[in-house]
Amino acid sequence: MVKPPPLTSRRDLLLWTKRTLFSLGIKPKKKLSQSFVVEPQLIIEIMRYIQHYKPLTILEIGAGLGTLTYHIASLCKKVIAIEIDGRLAFFVKKLTRDLGNVEVITADILEIDDVFFNNVIVGNIPYHITSDIILRISKSKCPLAIITLQREFAERLVAKASEHRYGKITIITDYLFEKKICSVYPPIAFYPTPSVYSALITMKRIRDYDDIAKSLEKLLLCTFTERNKLAYKVVNKCTNIDISGELPWLREKRVDQLTLNEFLEILHIMLKIRK
Ligand code: SAH
Numbered sequence: 001m002v003k004p005p006p007l008t009s010r011r012d013l014l015l016w017t018k019r020t021l022f023s024l025g026i027k028p029k030k031k032l033s034q035s036f037v038v039e040p041q042l043i044i045e046i047m048r049y050i051q052h053y054k055p056l057t058i059l060e061i062g063a064g065l066g067t068l069t070y071h072i073a074s075l076c077k078k079v080i081a082i083e084i085d086g087r088l089a090f091f092v093k094k095l096t097r098d099l100g101n102v103e104v105i106t107a108d109i110l111e112i113d114d115v116f117f118n119n120v121i122v123g124n125i126p127y128h129i130t131s132d133i134i135l136r137i138s139k140s141k142c143p144l145a146i147i148t149l150q151r152e153f154a155e156r157l158v159a160k161a162s163e164h165r166y167g168k169i170t171i172i173t174d175y176l177f178e179k180k181i182c183s184v185y186p187p188i189a190f191y192p193t194p195s196v197y198s199a200l201i202t203m204k205r206i207r208d209y210d211d212i213a214k215s216l217e218k219l220l221l222c223t224f225t226e227r228n229k230l231a232y233k234v235v236n237k238c239t240n241i242d243i244s245g246e247l248p249w250l251r252e253k254r255v256d257q258l259t260l261n262e263f264l265e266i267l268h269i270m271l272k273i274r275k
Contacts, residue, residue: 002095005067007040010188013067014038017191020065026087028192033126034085036064039189042148043071045182045200046122049146050075055120061109061133061147062126066092072122073099080116082109084126110136117142124148127194134169138176138209145203154181154199161259167227168220174260175213177203215267227256235266243269 006012017036021028028034037043046068050058056077063069063081069092073079079102083089089106096102105112110132117140125133130149134157137145152165157179159166173179182200187193207213222238223231231253232244244250246269253262 002091004070004095005065007043007071010039013040014191017065017067020091024087024091029085031128032085033062033128034064034088035127035190035192035194037067037124037148037189038191039185042124042183042185042189042200043068046146046148047071047075049182049202050120050122053120053144053146055144057119059116059119059121059142061121061123063092063104064088064124066095068122068124069102069104070096070099073102077101078103080105080119082107082112082116084108109133114140121145121147124190124198127153127196131169134173137203138173138213141205141208143205146200147203148185148198148200150194151184151197151199154201157201157203162257166256168217168224171220171260171263172213172217173203175216175264176205176207176209178206179203212264212267215271216263219263219267223255228254231255231258239270241270241273243273 005016017038050072058072058076058079060069060079060081063083065088069079069081073096081092081102081104083092083104083106086106089104093104110129117136121137121142125147127150130153156165156167156169157173158181159170180202182202185198187195187197189198219238223234226234232250234255235250236242243266247265
């Protein structure tokens with residue numbers, strides 16, 4: 001019988017985590033971002049969001065020791081838990097076997113089929129591939145993501161125009177999602193303790209990744225290579241058309257001062273001119 005992860009206190013969960021790792025003979029691998037949640041409040045907060053949105057199926061990214069997996073399983077019909085490390089996946093299977101609604105898949109989250117991403121996504125995700133995961137979620141049909149990532153990255157997602165963390169990923173996700181930083185957790189919320197703070201965020205889809213999103217992404221890729229330059233010059237260079245006549249305000253702004261709506265206006269004019 002495997003003892004379930006306790007939510008009684010941080011101390012209890014830390015002890016459970018250390019004992020489980022010891023009994024499995026597993027030394028966490030830094031290169032796989034293996035830092036396991038030991039703060040029950042973080043799990044309880046995620047559970048609250050799940051209870052609010054009531055998803056049928058959840059895709060969990062990076063199950064680790066199954067701490068989150070175990071507790072969210074009671075809140076939905078099915079959890080599909082993806083874990084790249086076979087030793088951990090094997091343990092999570094044992095831990096959740098009796099629950100009857102958890103499917104554990106040993107795989108790289110970036111390699112799995114698109115259909116899995118149609119579900120609500122939950123997870124304390126592996127930090128070294130945060131960008132790739134956010135982009136994959138963006139391009140999928142995932143209606144809602146409730147995920148923990150490093151605080152700096154979360155701040156990039158919600159940054160406002162002109163702020164130094166504002167960039168391509170901010171704008172493309174502004175187009176696709178309503179985003180919110182729910183809470184920030186200190187390094188000791190995880191074991192082994194990482195060097196960074198973490199943030200729990202929610203991303204609720206407001207648009208599909210459509211043709212406009214594709215064109216927007218292309219335009220952002222080109223223009224943000226010169227984020228501090230005057231926008232009209234950079235846009236001219238990237239699109240080969242002069243649109244500053246139609247959008248006089250473009251002459252006064254740098255690339256990183258443009259909001260999502262301003263980029264959408266640029267795209268709109270570009271399409272009109274090209275027709
Ligand atoms: N969610 C767990 C584990 C967090 S650590 C918890 O909160 O305790 C991140 C987990 O992601 C680790 O278990 C790591 O092995 C796994 N992981 C790392 N890269 C991955 C990848 N490409 N695909 C799937 N899982 C991955």
